[in-house]
Amino acid sequence: MFSHYDSKLERTVLTLHPGEYLATADDIVIATILGSCVAVALWDRRQGIGGLNHFMLPGRTGGGSPFLSEPGKYGMYAMESLVNEMLKLGARRQDLAAKVFGGGAVLRGNRTAEPNRAIPDSNIGFAVEYLSVERIPIENTDVGGSFGRKIYLFPRTFRVLLKRITGTLITSVEQEEKDYLEKIRKEAPKGGETRLF
Incomplete structure (x- = not known):
């Protein structure tokens, strides 16, 4: 997580990288840059x-529930961690609302290949299904497409500023996500199954 003061926003901005989360009641801004990843x-x-x-999620979750799949554990960890941090700060589960962003098809096997939709589609599907199962209403979404997004969340008011990223600027987003994808694939245990209790 990277922190700096933004004079235009007149607030401290904390920038999340893939795999991170933050909940707060402070008057700050939480930012992140998304390609095929999703932010809730x-x-x-x-x-x-x-x-x-x-x-x-490091790959397509298949025909069954993404909650019971090996790839689904990454989304489950991200969602449960964020919900639990919110509850620790005094939020109530029945009062939560959500907004979902990302899932752009930006990952390519090489420079001339078409973007792969499997990962972004599974990320979007997981987020929507999780929120539905948990009965957390979705107030707004900006998902899909073939571009990246920069998100600025004002956590005290739920205001979001969104900037779409295209062209050469998306190259750094693509590289960060490729690096993260490789990392989680290496960390994934071989064999076995994921069980929820």
Whole structure:
């Protein structure tokens, strides 16, 4: 997580990288840059507590529930960690609302290949299904497409500034996600199954 003061926003900005999350009641900004990854913003309007995560499933979850798949554990960890941090700060599960961003097809096997939709589609599907199962209403989404996104979340008000990233600027987003994808694939245990309790 990277922190700096932004004079235009007149706030401290904390920037999340893939695999990170943050919940807070402070008057700051939480930012992240997304390609095929997804970020879910959560908010408790009564308490003025907000948070954001940034996750990627390392592959297609298949025909069954993504919650029971090996790739689904990354999204599950990101969502459960964010929800639990919100609850620790005083948020109530029944008061949570969500916004979902990302899932752009930016990962390419090489410079001339078409973008692969499997990872972004599984990321979007996981986020929407998780929020549905947990009965957390989705207030807004900006997902899909073939571009990246830069998100600025104001956690106390749930206001989001979104900038779409295209052209050569997306190259660094693609590289960060490729590096993260390689890291989580290396860390994935071989064999066995994921069980939820």
